[in-house]
Amino acid sequence: MKKSPFILAIAGGGSTYTPGIVKSLMVRLADFPLAEIRLYDIDSQRQQIIAPVVEKVIRDHSDSIKFTVTSDAEVAFSQANFVFAQMRVGQYKMREQDEKIPLRHGVVGQETCGPGGLAYGLRTILPMVELIDLVERYADNNAWIVNYSNPAAIVAEGVRRLRPQARVLNICDMPVAAMRNIAAILGVDRHQVTVDYFGLNHFGWFTHLYVDGVDRLAEVREHVARFGLLTEDAAATDPQHADPSWVKTWRNIKPIMDHFPDFLPNPYLQYYLMPNQIVEHQDPDYTRANEVMDGREKKLFAAAAEYQQTGILPDAFHVGVHGAFIVDVACSLAFDLRQRHLVIVENRGAIANLPYDAMVEVPAYITAQGPEPVRMGNVPQFHRALLEQQLASEQLLVEATMEGSYEKALQAFTLNRTVPTMQHAKAILDEMIAANQDYWPALKQAFKDGQPQS
Ligand SMILES: NC(=O)c1ccc[n+]([C@@H]2O[C@H](COP(=O)([O-])OP(=O)(O)OC[C@H]3O[C@@H](n4cnc5c(N)ncnc54)[C@H](O)[C@@H]3O)[C@@H](O)[C@H]2O)c1
Ligand SMILES: O=P(O)(O)OC[C@H]1O[C@H](O[C@H]2[C@H](O)[C@@H](O)[C@@H](O)O[C@@H]2CO)[C@H](O)[C@@H](O)[C@@H]1O
Numbered sequence: 297m298k299k300s301p302f303i304l305a306i307a308g309g310g311s312t313y314t315p316g317i318v319k320s321l322m323v324r325l326a327d328f329p330l331a332e333i334r335l336y337d338i339d340s341q342r343q344q345i346i347a348p349v350v351e352k353v354i355r356d357h358s359d360s361i362k363f364t365v366t367s368d369a370e371v372a373f374s375q376a377n378f379v380f381a382q383m384r385v386g387q388y389k390m391r392e393q394d395e396k397i398p399l400r401h402g403v404v405g406q407e408t409c410g411p412g413g414l415a416y417g418l419r420t421i422l423p424m425v426e427l428i429d430l431v432e433r434y435a436d437n438n439a440w441i442v443n444y445s446n447p448a449a450i451v452a453e454g455v456r457r458l459r460p461q462a463r464v465l466n467i468c469d470m471p472v473a474a475m476r477n478i479a480a481i482l483g484v485d486r487h488q489v490t491v492d493y494f495g496l497n498h499f500g501w502f503t504h505l506y507v508d509g510v511d512r513l514a515e516v517r518e519h520v521a522r523f524g525l526l527t528e529d530a531a532a533t534d535p536q537h538a539d540p541s542w543v544k545t546w547r548n549i550k551p552i553m554d555h556f557p558d559f560l561p562n563p564y565l566q567y568y569l570m571p572n573q574i575v576e577h578q579d580p581d582y583t584r585a586n587e588v589m590d591g592r593e594k595k596l597f598a599a600a601a602e603y604q605q606t607g608i609l610p611d612a613f614h615v616g617v618h619g620a621f622i623v624d625v626a627c628s629l630a631f632d633l634r635q636r637h638l639v640i641v642e643n644r645g646a647i648a649n650l651p652y653d654a655m656v657e658v659p660a661y662i663t664a665q666g667p668e669p670v671r672m673g674n675v676p677q678f679h680r681a682l683l684e685q686q687l688a689s690e691q692l693l694v695e696a697t698m699e700g701s702y703e704k705a706l707q708a709f710t711l712n713r714t715v716p717t718m719q720h721a722k723a724i725l726d727e728m729i730a731a732n733q734d735y736w737p738a739l740k741q742a743f744k745d746g747q748p749q750s
């Protein structure tokens with residue numbers, strides 16, 4: 297990778313996260329020099345709302361960085377060195393469906409977990425492959441795509457199956473946010489915490505929390521037994537985490553660890569281990585999608601409008617671990633820093649008793665040639681069984697997408713731990729097919745009532 301300033305494209309340029317990521321890039325220009333930032337989105341209207349805010353963030357730090365806003369893939373990716381992907385296929389309108397359809401059946405309604413995550417996966421795998429192909433056509437041969445687009449576990453498995461050679465690194469900021477809280481509990485900087493962790497994306501456990509070589513998990517366990525993984529720091533450093541749904545999520549680490557104290561769970565395990573309580577506390581008419589549209593999106597759009605009118609940009613977006621993490625990962629890829637980060641990577645024995653080719657989330661050293669996963673050894677039978685079931689659900693979903701198979705989609709939904717029966721799975725899947733007709737590949741039923749279907 298060249299050392300001179302990079303061309304970076306952001307796919308999903310109209311994302312609510314774009315200004316925060318660009319701000320993170322601006323404060324790290326000495327580490328990650330940039331010649332040009334390009335925003336690329338298929339919704340040019342939405343991207344045009346965000347673009348002036350992004351330009352202002354850039355100009356507050358640099359006069360020389362070229363700024364381009366486009367819906368033309370050739371313009372976006374030609375000679376690009378890095379692509380940060382953060383596409384939400386179907387936007388919040390479809391996230392709302394992912395959350396509300398399962399809830400109508402008494403099942404967890406969540407954007408990346410359960411039927412909602414599977415639906416989002418069915419929408420995202422093929423656009424992600426299309427993005428990879430566009431980047432390979434136009435970008436620098438050594439370009440890396442660093443992908444945040446969810447559902448990251450399913451996207452990663454889809455990319456492994458359909459474009460195994462692609463230079464894509466899938467990442468998630470949830471463990472980093474947990475590490476921020478862990479560091480606050482321990483009174484250290486989050487970069488001082490080195491973790492061991494195993495799992496799939498949004499489905500894993502911290503097994504060791506080292507500070508200066510000493511495992512501090514026991515101290516964190518004591519805090520969790522009283523407060524969950526909630527800290528004053530969480531809300532103070534990330535305003536979104538003051539939202540009621542995030543406060544509940546951090547608190548729910550407590551009941552999980554009360555039952556299974558050995559390891560510290562990823563917060564997303566609440567959806568799989570305590571789905572009844574989650575459903576009970578969810579309002580079927582007002583889900584997280586509504587909270588985000590009425591919160592993060594509205595605030596950003598209002599600020600963009602005010603900036604256009606007055607030339608003054610109000611405090612409207614958050615710069616937190618989300619932006620910092622993707623910049624850290626990109627630096628390590630660009631300059632072969634071999635930093636240790638939690639990323640989503642092909643297993644290759646890192647979790648010894650999970651399949652070799654599973655896409656797992658573990659610590660890895662990030663080199664210029666990609667991640668080198670760290671061996672986490674065997675995992676206990678309980679965790680292994682949970683992981684295998686979730687992995688099978690995600691892998692079947694990818695096969696359903698590739699083959700257009702209704703049966704495999706139904707198996708994926710039925711196998712998911714959040715779904716109690718095959719009847720629930722079928723009812724939810726059928727409603728989702730209707731809601732996703734503009735997005736999903738057609739799913740063909742091989743058999744119905746014992747008869748093959750065309
Ligand atoms: N991996 C993680 O831990 C993590 C963390 C935060 C957000 N995310 C993900 O980041 C993404 C953005 O989230 P958001 O809430 O800001 O959503 P958003 O709807 O505000 O932004 C997403 C943008 O992607 C665009 N888009 C959709 N399909 C596209 C395509 N095929 N090509 C190019 N652009 C496309 C949309 O038009 C939209 O402007 C989501 O996928 C979200 O799940 C992931
Ligand atoms: O409900 P949303 O859209 O607010 O968030 C969903 C995402 O949640 C996680 O990301 C958090 C992250 O953990 C936190 O540190 C901060 O950066 O905010 C993010 C958004 O709340 C999760 O990892 C993502 O996959 C989800 O998309």
Ligand SMILES: [Mn+2]
Nearest residue numbers: 448468469470
């Ligand atoms: Mn995530």
